[in-house]
Every structure is written in C-alpha cells, then in structure tokens.
Amino acid sequence: MSFARPSGRAPDQLRPVEIVRHFTRHAEGSVLVSFGDTRVLCTASVDNKAPAFLRGKGEGWVTAEYGMLPRATHSRSQREAASGRQGGRTLEIQRLIGRSLRACVDRKALGERTITLDCDVLQADGGTRTAAITGAYVALVDAVRRLQADGELDRDPIHGAVAAVSVGIYRGVPVLDLDYAEDAGCDTDMNVVMNDGGGFIELQGTAEGHAFRRDELDALLTLAGQGVAELIALQRRALAG
Amino acid sequence: MSFARPSGRAPDQLRPVEIVRHFTRHAEGSVLVSFGDTRVLCTASVDNKAPAFLRGKGEGWVTAEYGMLPRATHSRSQREAASGRQGGRTLEIQRLIGRSLRACVDRKALGERTITLDCDVLQADGGTRTAAITGAYVALVDAVRRLQADGELDRDPIHGAVAAVSVGIYRGVPVLDLDYAEDAGCDTDMNVVMNDGGGFIELQGTAEGHAFRRDELDALLTLAGQGVAELIALQRRALAG
Amino acid sequence: MSFARPSGRAPDQLRPVEIVRHFTRHAEGSVLVSFGDTRVLCTASVDNKAPAFLRGKGEGWVTAEYGMLPRATHSRSQREAASGRQGGRTLEIQRLIGRSLRACVDRKALGERTITLDCDVLQADGGTRTAAITGAYVALVDAVRRLQADGELDRDPIHGAVAAVSVGIYRGVPVLDLDYAEDAGCDTDMNVVMNDGGGFIELQGTAEGHAFRRDELDALLTLAGQGVAELIALQRRALAG
Amino acid sequence: MSFARPSGRAPDQLRPVEIVRHFTRHAEGSVLVSFGDTRVLCTASVDNKAPAFLRGKGEGWVTAEYGMLPRATHSRSQREAASGRQGGRTLEIQRLIGRSLRACVDRKALGERTITLDCDVLQADGGTRTAAITGAYVALVDAVRRLQADGELDRDPIHGAVAAVSVGIYRGVPVLDLDYAEDAGCDTDMNVVMNDGGGFIELQGTAEGHAFRRDELDALLTLAGQGVAELIALQRRALAG
Amino acid sequence: MSFARPSGRAPDQLRPVEIVRHFTRHAEGSVLVSFGDTRVLCTASVDNKAPAFLRGKGEGWVTAEYGMLPRATHSRSQREAASGRQGGRTLEIQRLIGRSLRACVDRKALGERTITLDCDVLQADGGTRTAAITGAYVALVDAVRRLQADGELDRDPIHGAVAAVSVGIYRGVPVLDLDYAEDAGCDTDMNVVMNDGGGFIELQGTAEGHAFRRDELDALLTLAGQGVAELIALQRRALAG
C-alpha cells in the first residue's frame, strides 16, 4: 500500500539501462553506460605488455581505474588529481572492478597483454560501481574482439559474462538497483557481482542502520540474481547490436 | 577421508584465540589479539573532540587505522610511511574496521568525542582484519569503561558486541577462520562481521577461482555465524577477566 | 595547388563546432563542446564563498581545473590522480582557462562567490584548451543566469564574451583551428584568446621548428581574429537556444 | 609630459644588465645575470646520457628547472621543497625556459647528452623568467664550449642566440623590461623570446586589466625586438670577455 | 641529599633491560627490547640483493627504518603512513641506527646482500633510539647467524658489538639512561653509541636549556661508557641464551 520508491519503481525493477558502444574513438573498447541518471564512461585500453609482476609468465592482466568528475555529484567534490591522492573509496571501487572482470578472463589465453578499464563517472545518481562493472564488461569484450579480428589471439579469453547490481532494504522492503535517494536513506546496501551462470563473484554488504537478518539477506540475494540476469541480457543485446 | 586442513583443524574449528588486555600502558584501551599466529595490537585512543564534520552536532565518532609492520609477513613489505601513501588494501581494511565498530556504538551517547582504533599487525598468518575487528571491540569497550569510570558519560554508548571471522571454500569444503596456507590456496574467501544478535554488519565475499554457488554461500554463512558466536563468548570472558 | 590540410578544410575554416548545454544535471552550468573530434565537458559550479585570499573583500573569484580522461588520447596516458600530481601541462592549461574567463567577469558584481569551471576532455584531437575556454564561457553564463534567476545578483557580472582558437603555420601556410594531425606536424602553434570587442586576452605562441617572422605572426593574428568572431557567434546562438 | 616610469627609465630603456660568468665553480656553465635588481643564478650541467625517452636515438636534450629562494621576494614565500610540490607558475616557467633554449640547439650535434639549466632566483624584482632565459643561454654556451674544448663534439650544436624580455602597457604607454613596480600596476604584460635573426620563439601575452588592441600589440612587439637585440649584444660581449 | 630521580634510580643506574629474541616468526632476526617501559620491536630482514648503488661491487649494506605506533606515546600521534611523509625526527633516528650498525659490519664479508633493521616502538618512555640500536644489534647477529648456518657466508661479517645509551644533566646531576619524565625536564641530553672496545661511534648532544660545560661533558661521557658496557654484557647474555 503505503510503500513507494522515490522513483515510483516496483521493488524488483531496474532503472532504465542504456549501453552505448563506441562512445569515444581512440579506445579499443568505449562504452557509455547509464543506470537511470548514473552515467559512466568505460574504456578498455590494450597494452601489449604484461605488468612487471607477470613479465615472462605467458599470461596477461586486466585491471581497472575509477574516477568521478568533480561535478558528477550534487555538490562539487575535490579533484583527486589536485588533492594528490586517490581516496579510499576510489581505490576500493577500482580494486572491485578489476577483480570482478578478471573473473571472466582466461589470462593465459589473453597472452602477455594488459587491458586497463577506465571507468569515469560523468553523472552520479547511486550505483556507480555496479554500472561501471556492467559497462566495463562490454568495453572489455569489444577490446578483445578487436584483438581477435587482428588475429592476435588463438582463442577467446572471455568466458561467460559479468554484471553487477545493488540491492538494499529501503523502508523495510528489499529493493533492486538503488538510486541516490534510496541509497542515502536505506538501512542496508549490498553490491552483488555475478556471472551468467548465476555464480557469485563478489558480495559486499553493509548494514548502515541496523544489522540485517539472514532472511533479509536471502531476499536480497534473490533480487540481485534477477537483476543481474536482466543486465546480462542487456549486455548481450548491446554486443549483438 | 582425504580432506585435511594444513593445520589439522576440523572445518568448523577456530584457531586458538587469545585476547590480552592492557598490553601497552598509554592507550585508554590496549589489546593484543591472536588468532593462531596472527597477532594484532589494537589500541583505542579517546580524543575529547568530535571530528570537523560533526563539530557541534552533539555526537561522537569511532574510526580506525590499520597498519602492518614491514616484517609481519613472510617477506618484508615496504613501510607505507616510507612509500608516502597507504595502499588500497590498507584503506579498505581500515574503512571496514571503522564501519564495523560504529555499528555497535550509540554516537549520541558517546558525545562529542572521537575514539580511534589503531590496529597494527605484529605478525600475520591470515585473517588480520577479522582479528583486528574482534580485538578492537575489546579495546573500545575498555576505553568506554574508563570514560564511564571517570563519570564522563551519562549512559553506555556500546550496545551489543561485534566480532568477525573469515570463511572460505578450501579444496571444496567450507572451512572456518582461514590461516595463510588456506587463504592462499582457497577458491572463495569471505569476511563476515556480525553482532551478538546474529545480525550481519558487513559481508565481503570474493571468488578467487570459480564463482560460488548459492548453496556454498549458505554453508559459509552458517559457519561464520557459529564462529562469531564463539568469538563473542571469548570477548566476554576477556572483558570479565 | 598542392597544399591540403589533412582534414581537407580551407586554411581559414574552423572544424564543425557543437555546443550542447545542460549535458549533465547537477552543475549550475554544464556544456559539452566539440571542435571536430575534440570533446570537452565544461561544468560551472557555484560556491557561495569567496576563496580564502579574498574573504571579506566583497568580491568573488572564477577559477578553472582541467583534466583529460586517460583514454581521451590515441594511447592511454596515466591518470593524474593515480600518479599523485597534476603535470605541468595541466597546471598551465587550467591557469590559462581561469585567467581567460576572469577577463570577462566583474568580480565585485559577482559578490563573495567562487565559480569553478571544470574542463574535462572526453576525447582529444588537438585544441583542447581552446575548446575548453570556448565551452566554459557558455557554462559560466548559464551558472550566472541561474544566480540571476534566483535573485542573487544585483547586476550582471559578465561583460562581453570570450572565446579561443588555435592558429599555426602548417607546411608554410597559416591555418586556423589545428587538429591533432596538423598540430603534430606544424612549425608554429599559437593559442589566442579574445573577447567580442576584438581585444586580445591571452596570446601564447611557440615556434616548434623554426622561429616565426613578424609577417607570419601578423597573418596568424588576423586568422585568429576571424575564428574567434565565428566562435562568439556560435556561443551566442547556443545561449539563445 | 606627465608620464614617468617608477624607475625614471625611458619607455624603451632596459634596466642595467650584468652577466657574470663562472659565478660558481662546479657547473660546466655558471652565470649570474642581473636585470636591475632581479638576480638569477643560471647553471648548466652536462650529463653524458640522453633522457629515457631519447635513449638510443642519437640525439640529446636540453631542459630547465626554475626555483626562487624563499626570500627572493618582498615577503617570504614557502619553500617548494617543503610544500612537496612545485607550483603551477614554477612548472610553467621552467617549461618555457627549456623550450626557448632548445630552439637554438641542434640536438643531433649535441649527441646523447642532457644539459640541465638550473635557474634559481636569488633576488626578484620583476622579469625573472626573461632574465633566466637570457642568462641560461650564456651558461649553455659555456657548457658546450667546454665539451668542444674536450673534443667531445664534432660540430657546434648551438645555432644563433636566444634572449628574452618583457614588454607591457604601463599607464597607457608601451614600455620595455618591466620591473616589479610596473609589473604589479600594468594592464598588459608580454614575455617575448626571440633569436638573433629577429624571429619569434615564444610569445606569452596576458591582459591583466583590459584586453589589448592590435595596435598596442604591434607597438609591444616592436619594443621587444629592440630589447632582445640589445640583450643579444650584451650576451655576445660577455661571451667574448 | 635532596636529589632524586623520578624513578628512584641511582644516577648511574640503567632501567631494567630485557632482550627477548625470536619475538615474531617470519623475520631472520626478531628482538623485543625493553629499557624500562620503552619497548621496541627490532626485526632484521635479509634480502639477497645489494641496493642499487652497490650492485656489482661485491659488498652488502645494512640499513634501518624506524617507526612509532600511533599510540606508543602519552597522547596519540598521527600515523606517518596517513600523513604521507616520515617526519624529520623519524628520518634522523633511522639514519642514526643504520650508521651505528654499519660500524660493526664488514660489508665485503656480508657479500651482495641487504639487511634491513625495522625498529618499531610499541611503547615509548624515553630512549627509544638507544633501545632500538641496542636491540637491533641482537636481531642483526641472529640474522647473520642464520646465514652462517645456511653456509651462505665465508667469514663472520660482524666485528665486535654495538650498543647505545642516553645520558643527561637532570637537575644539575649527570644521569644515565633517561626516561620520559627526566628527558622532558633535563637541560642537556646526549645519545652515545659505542662499541665493545670502548670506542665512540656516534655522539649526539643537545643543550636544551643552558649550554653545557666541558667538565659536564666529560662526566656524561664517562657515565655513557659504563652504561654501554653493561648493555653489551646483556646483549652477550641474550645471544648466549
């Protein structure tokens, strides 16, 4: 009855998702992903060298960097390049994106290459890290396809698909894909990264207000599974486009 | 039959846990916590000022910093003070410790104070962040008790208890409280922070090798619940000592 | 006869220019400006405080920051936030943008406010600083208009218009608005910032190959004057839109 | 009539210029240059290695660094070594000095060497960057002569001479070589780097107050040409000494 | 009569000294040294590479790093890793420890190896640098013994022993091994590093209040000689244990 999400969405409803490939010209993969008003530019850059710690081992690496334009948010935040260090939140998110995407990459098949996924938030409205993972996957596939088209790879290093969504308990109700208004007001917030086999890759849950019970957790995981399945379908459609 | 943990422990068995209070003299709370060979010195320092962003709001703050002595590990790692920045792992862990302990603190009742929990790893053998959270809780209680003894607080700002443990899938079997040998070789690793009501405060799971299935996740969460319950009992015993 | 610009443009021809207002939601002014394949997102953020060095003097400040997404360029460049410092080129450009725009602002009329212009290059193809100045002017006007609409200002702090263009000698011929292919191969490169009265605000010329003669300089200045006049007309049209 | 420069100089008159070679012992070139009360110590250091980005290409590099002693100025400014970063003004100036001097160097003839020009301001009274360029040229020639004397070079890598001067509009009158009193009060300020053939190497003009008209610019460029010609004569005399 | 040290010790009496070897597991040498309430963990880490400046010269290096846990002191001090730089006091102390220990090492006999001595203060009560030197010597010997046991060394690179103690003038009386209460109140403070032959390795004296006379200096040096002799005897006993 009385329950309503600020956006008017149903509890299990994603925001409108858009995945625009080839958004910029130079990168081997370049995707502008939108989860509602959250817009993240994800580029994949191929470097034909493995990072130093893997040199000579016959395998490659996939890594990520994350940034937020100073005025992507409601009020301007300081530019990290100007403050001289990336904050803890930035480092945490870029480590998460990197681990998530490495989960679908056969690094031997990639060979001694590094693919860097730069995820830069042009506009933020909650869920920037889940949008980034979802978009970066598409950019990664585009970059790998170009390597394949150039005859650089013996076999496809990508196995399966990876996408991410947030879930949370908002006013006592488990909801999918929180926007900023919900995120700021919710009790529990969880980011879930899964693959196309329904397996969990990363799970990061935080009780903002009260600790969450096992049954709440179960409901959230089920919602997340649905949401990721929809996102993976959207990735597929975009890649087929 | 063939399954054996490197340490010979049963799958649901914690390492020997030791909680030594008053390990150093100056701090308001000072605890040396051991989870097997992992040893973390946790101190709680009280500052009678709220941080700048809370000044004048009538509430306090609890925050954490984490460090690892350069030779706490098998091979020496560079001192972060010398390299000039705290790494992403350090920032991630100290943010986790801070959030976990704020979950059991009534910040209004604390008043305009800051309690800083410094968790410094003297020796590492896996699970340093879960040991840190478990030990820091005891240091926090000691610091608050001293404030109470000094008549500084109207009511107890601590509600309930908080402890943390890792769980993972090692050679296909869900196991509790991974040591370094298991951590390095396991497929899935999850850190679980819970309170004494069995509620979840933080959940951070990472699939290192293959993605984990929902039933594996369920088994891990159950194991973690048991482990945390044991740790909370040990905290209580130490605090009664 | 034989002279041809790589793009096929006439020597005195600008690239196609696009000025998209309201490109993102949160900023008081938000403009995506394109000079051909160079695309820069310019946002204007209003802060109702003067910077420390002007506090209490009854006047405001306009400043700029500049950044380049790591893969805005042909090959990926290191993220300045990760390297921990803004390079000399970045600092030089953002100082130039700030000075240029302050030239059309009556800082007393602005009152004790700071407007920060963030110019972030999404895609680079030469001329990013001139595109940034041209676009930032429009974002600045939008931000000031909003202040006026809110009744915050007694009189309009913007006097006139400011735009910028590059000129250079390419294969012996003075050309307007160099793209990357020309920039890399040209002998002399000059960035010219002018106002709508035909006055010079900034002039930065560099002889890459041989020093340039006075007559070459004269030809370049004339070209720049034409180009800026066209750009100011385009700014006006966009602001009227 | 009523026009007078604070120093009593004629509008087209340089300050007394002094060029003292061999001011310190260790550097391959060491020049103390004075433009009136502005005194800059310029040393040229030869390193028999090209910088990394030129290694193995058979050519050398000339680069510059600029600094200001903390109390070179009216009030003490913070030491950049203590603040942990070189400011934007410093980086801008040292990039300008480097580019200016590379304009008279045949880098193939120099061979795989790096010459670093350190320009440190002992006392500032306006025009430190133009004094630095003018003095650094002499230090560079001394360093190259020593290489020649040692039989290290096949041919002279220096072609022509480079010097720099500032010009500006002070109380409506175009003047040459601004000192601090004029610089602080002037409307327009331009730094001009030229060679001994009258060609322009760098041109950096800034309208501090009102934008400058084309005829003003023309007058300034003519003044600058005269000033640089005088400075180049003084460099020659010093090098002949 | 009326003279009394805050601790009740005789003027020439050391605090109780404890030297616990093998305090942590991973390091090649690991010593917890206590001078009264001052407790420092000293680890020696062997790296089978010489530092860059000695590569290929057939000799090794011994270096030290020093740190203080944030709450080793009466009030919490900022973590140097968080502030992003090691303070002047830290750098000064670690340079002193390194020089002191190199004084008893035959670097040719060590071969192309680096031994790093990490001295981390767990609890501070004055004299942390002298305790660190005294403990680090024992850790160094343990690390070298392990190399010898592994047949890695042809001959013993350690010649003699090194220890350190502070002396000072407290209320007009020369005293040995100052604790924090004395250190804060004393006029003159000297740190003396000596070897087992009674030779001086380092001497650092500072007059806090009035300058000290030659006869005072003589008395302090005599006291220091006695103190170091006792400490060297304690090191020997610990190493024999």
Add this chain to the structure above:
Amino acid sequence: MSFARPSGRAPDQLRPVEIVRHFTRHAEGSVLVSFGDTRVLCTASVDNKAPAFLRGKGEGWVTAEYGMLPRATHSRSQREAASGRQGGRTLEIQRLIGRSLRACVDRKALGERTITLDCDVLQADGGTRTAAITGAYVALVDAVRRLQADGELDRDPIHGAVAAVSVGIYRGVPVLDLDYAEDAGCDTDMNVVMNDGGGFIELQGTAEGHAFRRDELDALLTLAGQGVAELIALQRRALAG
C-alpha cells in the same frame, strides 16, 4: 713531516672566512657567508605571528630551512622541490640550525613573532651546515636590530653569540674546519656548535671508519673550541662593520 692537508692549511687553521651582510635586499637579514669555497646565503625573515603551537603564549620562535642549489655540488643533485620531498639529510640539518640559534634567543623578549632563517647553499665544499649556522647568526642579529630600530622590542632577545665548526681526524691527525677533500677521506667527523661563553650547544660526531677513542675526542673538542672562538670574533667584526 709527512702530514699535509690537501689545502696546505695547518691542522688548527680555518679556511678564509667571509661574511657579507645585506647581500640581498628584501630580507630583514641577508648574509652571504663563505668558509673557503663553501658559500651559503642566509636570510632572516620576520613574521609578526608566532607559529600555531605558540599562539597566545606571549613568546616567539626561531626556525630554519636549508637547501642546496642542484649544482652547488660536484655533480648535479636532484632538486628537492621536483622530487617532492626534502631528504633526511636536509631535515636533519635544518633542525640542527634551528635548535642552535634558538639557544641564543630569549623567546619571551622576541614576543609573538617568527624568524625564519633560510640557508641556501650556492656552492658546496664541505662544512655547509657549520657555515650556515655561523652566517645565520649574523642574519638573525641584523633582523633583530631592525626590529629594535623600529621600536618593536622592549629588550634585546639575543644573548651571546653562536657559531659552529667541524673537526675531524684526517690521516690520524685532528684537524679543524674540514673541506670536501678532507671530509670525504676522514675517519671521524664532528660538528660542534658553541656559544661565546665556551659552552656546548650541539655536538654531533660520527665515526666514519674506526670508532674514535676518548683522547681523540678530547683533542677534537679543544680544536673546535679554538675555531668557534675565532668565528665569533669574525661575526663580531662583521656586525660592527
């Protein structure tokens, strides 16, 4: 017989010392001090504010900063402003200079002011820190005299004089005021700061080769006493000039 210093000086002979006051114009005190080929520019800057930690206590502060121009030395060293941090040696020296000069200042009499002594080495040939202390004293007196002349001080905050010299054992012979050739080859090196009453303010001795015996130390202290007495006479003469 066979003993000779590289410079031909007698063992107890200082290098030619020159103290030039008013070397630059802006600073309240500005002294170029030479100890032979070592030349240090020492400026004293007065700020009419106490540092934050003394605000409101009615006393002032004297502090020092030290720098070395990149090519003050035989081979060019990296500019500390460019590397982004002051090295340990720099911090150690500037702390020493500050402590030494505070030893002759009555900080109550100075009032809530800060005097900063910037000691910048233009040319180095050993003994830069002792030259810096000796010259900075003169700059400090000049700055204080100006405050007195302006009627800003009730009484003279300077009591006595402070100077510094190095001593060492060179080829077995105790010598005074080591130059670079001696410094590089000597066994023991001590910097001694004393006042005009013959009292010791700072003593920093380091055994480079073999540890030094008590009788050697005694001889060095006697030499230092003579040297400082001569330097204080030279300071007096300069200040009387």
